[in-house]
Amino acid sequence: MKGILEFIKNEYLVLDGATGTFLQENGLETGMCPEQFVIDNPAVLEKLQDEYIKAGSKAVYSCTFGANRKKLASYGLEDKAYEMNKKLTEITAKVCKGRAYVGADVGVTGMFLEPLGELEFEEAVDIYKEQIRGLVDGGADFIALETMIDINETRAAIIAAKEICDLPVFATMTFDETGRTLTGTSPKAAAVILQAVGADAVGLNCSTGPKEMKPFVKVMKEVLNVPLIVKPNAGIPQLVDGKTIFDLNSDDFCTDMLDLVDIGADIVGGCCGTDPVYIGKLSKSLKGRKPKPIEEKAKSILASNFETKEIVKNGKLFVIGERINPTGKKDLKEAFKTNDISPALDFANEQKTAGADALDINVGVPGIDENEIMRKLIIELGARMSLPLCIDSSYPEVIENALRIYPGRALINSISAEKGKAENLLPVMKKYGAMAILLPIGEKGIPKTGEERIEIIRSLFDKGLEAGLKKEDFLIDGLAFAISSSESAASETFKVLRWCSENGFKTVLGISNSSFGLPQRRWINSSYLSAAMQNGLNGAIINPNEELLMNTALATAAVLGRDNDFSAYISSITEGQIAGRNEEPASIRDAVLLGKDAINIVKKEIEEKTPSEIIDKDVIPALNKVGDLFAEKKYFLPQLLASARTAKSIFDFLEPHILKSGADIKEKTKIVIATVKGDIHDIGKNLVGLMLKNHGFEVIDLGKDVDKEDIVKAVEDNGIELVGLSALMTTTAKEMEKTLVELKNRVPDCKVMIGGAVVTKDFADEIGADAYAKDAADAVGKAKDLV
Numbered sequence: 053m054k055g056i057l058e059f060i061k062n063e064y065l066v067l068d069g070a071t072g073t074f075l076q077e078n079g080l081e082t083g084m085c086p087e088q089f090v091i092d093n094p095a096v097l098e099k100l101q102d103e104y105i106k107a108g109s110k111a112v113y114s115c116t117f118g119a120n121r122k123k124l125a126s127y128g129l130e131d132k133a134y135e136m137n138k139k140l141t142e143i144t145a146k147v148c149k150g151r152a153y154v155g156a157d158v159g160v161t162g163m164f165l166e167p168l169g170e171l172e173f174e175e176a177v178d179i180y181k182e183q184i185r186g187l188v189d190g191g192a193d194f195i196a197l198e199t200m201i202d203i204n205e206t207r208a209a210i211i212a213a214k215e216i217c218d219l220p221v222f223a224t225m226t227f228d229e230t231g232r233t234l235t236g237t238s239p240k241a242a243a244v245i246l247q248a249v250g251a252d253a254v255g256l257n258c259s260t261g262p263k264e265m266k267p268f269v270k271v272m273k274e275v276l277n278v279p280l281i282v283k284p285n286a287g288i289p290q291l292v293d294g295k296t297i298f299d300l301n302s303d304d305f306c307t308d309m310l311d312l313v314d315i316g317a318d319i320v321g322g323c324c325g326t327d328p329v330y331i332g333k334l335s336k337s338l339k340g341r342k343p344k345p346i347e348e349k350a351k352s353i354l355a356s357n358f359e360t361k362e363i364v365k366n367g368k369l370f371v372i373g374e375r376i377n378p379t380g381k382k383d384l385k386e387a388f389k390t391n392d393i394s395p396a397l398d399f400a401n402e403q404k405t406a407g408a409d410a411l412d413i414n415v416g417v418p419g420i421d422e423n424e425i426m427r428k429l430i431i432e433l434g435a436r437m438s439l440p441l442c443i444d445s446s447y448p449e450v451i452e453n454a455l456r457i458y459p460g461r462a463l464i465n466s467i468s469a470e471k472g473k474a475e476n477l478l479p480v481m482k483k484y485g486a487m488a489i490l491l492p493i494g495e496k497g498i499p500k501t502g503e504e505r506i507e508i509i510r511s512l513f514d515k516g517l518e519a520g521l522k523k524e525d526f527l528i529d530g531l532a533f534a535i536s537s538s539e540s541a542a543s544e545t546f547k548v549l550r551w552c553s554e555n556g557f558k559t560v561l562g563i564s565n566s567s568f569g570l571p572q573r574r575w576i577n578s579s580y581l582s583a584a585m586q587n588g589l590n591g592a593i594i595n596p597n598e599e600l601l602m603n604t605a606l607a608t609a610a611v612l613g614r615d616n617d618f619s620a621y622i623s624s625i626t627e628g629q630i631a632g633r634n635e636e637p638a639s640i641r642d643a644v645l646l647g648k649d650a651i652n653i654v655k656k657e658i659e660e661k662t663p664s665e666i667i668d669k670d671v672i673p674a675l676n677k678v679g680d681l682f683a684e685k686k687y688f689l690p691q692l693l694a695s696a697r698t699a700k701s702i703f704d705f706l707e708p709h710i711l712k713s714g715a716d717i718k719e720k721t722k723i724v725i726a727t728v729k730g731d732i733h734d735i736g737k738n739l740v741g742l743m744l745k746n747h748g749f750e751v752i753d754l755g756k757d758v759d760k761e762d763i764v765k766a767v768e769d770n771g772i773e774l775v776g777l778s779a780l781m782t783t784t785a786k787e788m789e790k791t792l793v794e795l796k797n798r799v800p801d802c803k804v805m806i807g808g809a810v811v812t813k814d815f816a817d818e819i820g821a822d823a824y825a826k827d828a829a830d831a832v833g834k835a836k837d838l839v
Contacts, residue, residue: 059110063343065318066110066320085124105148107328111321114155120133137185141186160199161176164735165205179212195219201235203245211249211456222253222281223255236689240274242272245485247275250483261308286324286325305330310337313341350523355440357434365590368609370409372409373596376411398648404437412593413442413443414445442593444465448477451477463488468512490527492506500538502543523557529561532565535580558590562593585612607621642674663709671699693742699747725776725777726763729791744776749835768799772799785811804823805824805825805834
């Protein structure tokens, strides 16, 4: 068969549907390892995959979704990851031979990457490399990452695949009905990030039906230059009389899928609830239809873990905040020397509030481990900051290490024509999908004339083209010289800006250089910025807290017609962003809301307030507000955990003060949590446990696949008054009822809270649970209510 990417240019690629339910109907029992079951009973899977191919599937996924060493450890099979993946892929390859492509299925590790969890990025890469080696050796035609929930774990898997093989990599993430992954990534951000880091096809699967996916498919199609994958469930799952019912029959599923094809889906299939009948009807409906050629979107888009930011030719000025730079900042320099990044995090927050679009990150201080400080900062900002980052260092290895672990699409500041710079950084830029600022400085130093700079730009861009990069991947720095140094300093820079604008390049300048050596520099900076924008400037590296500069940028864009309906100008004025508001916490409540260190504030407050007053009047109301923001989708998992950690640090600090005062410390409420028998999914349960600990509960975590007898025994032995039960699979949700009945019979005073992807409020009421928690934040609130 021809290469799969070539196939997609001419035909819709129809994938398979669900596998797990079929295996359960044919011998896979609760608590068994699905992968081991298939190795022991290959004919079961072979029958299903043969039916999919006969129904019209042109690609079939191997049964290796959970075959990484972390997942296999649940069954004591972690040492067999390579051989199991190889064997399982061989089974599917045998069925597909000459008839369909072999998609090597790769899923999540079940752990959060730091700082949300303990899994380090490079460990994740190694885990996926081990699995993918087995998939490749087993005969895979392409690597298929699916049902991914964390953008950086997905990046780790893509990087792993690209570093050990040349097979195409498909990547799909799962979004809830609001259009976010569990860690807060939007569909648009996911599309930008995944195609930038090298995914050959990108899309979404699971969680919802095709109709619910429609708005997400639209926004992804707007930015993708690679094929778009859509693999939804057969609607929304419901538990009825202990059975899973999906609300879309095969005809309705097919109708909704054709709507997604019309929007631009190139690769289609089914997830939970679908079977060969669904796939057969979908395949038949696509007969004779050819996919539209993928339109090249020449957009310059950066992305954080959460959102995207586009640099638009005729849009408002793109502001890159310059403050995270130790040059001229003694306190920041000293903090970096002691491995303290908290002042940098403060600068990040205040620049975001002031209206920055991206943040320049420079940690260069003589004598420090720049790699380590940059790593710490990228990990923290990557998990919590909604603005994309601009990586700024004199050392190529520092830039590369930062790009590798950053869960977004970053900007490199910068690549010049000095010896070795382009040769070192252009391949790195391509590998990690970054954008970069091109700096027209060559071997002979800084060119004074615009013509000399333009020649260097041409040369650098030619090297970029050779590295596989495009015009929209670059911003050109026109070099802003001090106007006091030469009468032609500004005009030569503006000459470069005009040439770039006429030739399709976007531009950026460091504005503050223009006023060097002159008094009242802010007026010069402001006038220079306005004039530069009139000559085509698209972005500027400035201090967004400087109100005059921000006002000038907004007003100039409005005057030049670069602000449709004056929306940016009006909204910024209304929101007060350009006044340079500072997000430095002024109170304990603010610190909890922002997830920032509060101990210094608490030390002052404890002189005038009792510990109980601080907890009851400051911490608890702030945590309640955080919960509200999370429910409103204004906060996401990283912010939720950061606020919880701040609260826990306050509780820990106050405990000895309560003892000293002679007051009784309220004994922590104990709660037992467990994923019920037969279910090995625990990432949601682990998150609930972490949140409960941070809110003052003593958590006894029994793990996953826990028998009801073990749960009841833990309750009896520890005097527990509250239990939290989790289940992700519809087949194990009924185990909750058995466990609950046993608990109510033997410890009737114990309250039971349940949750999980397939669990609903109706199901909780049906089986007699005391509460249903829809997510981790809700679980904390319900737990407090119950006790």
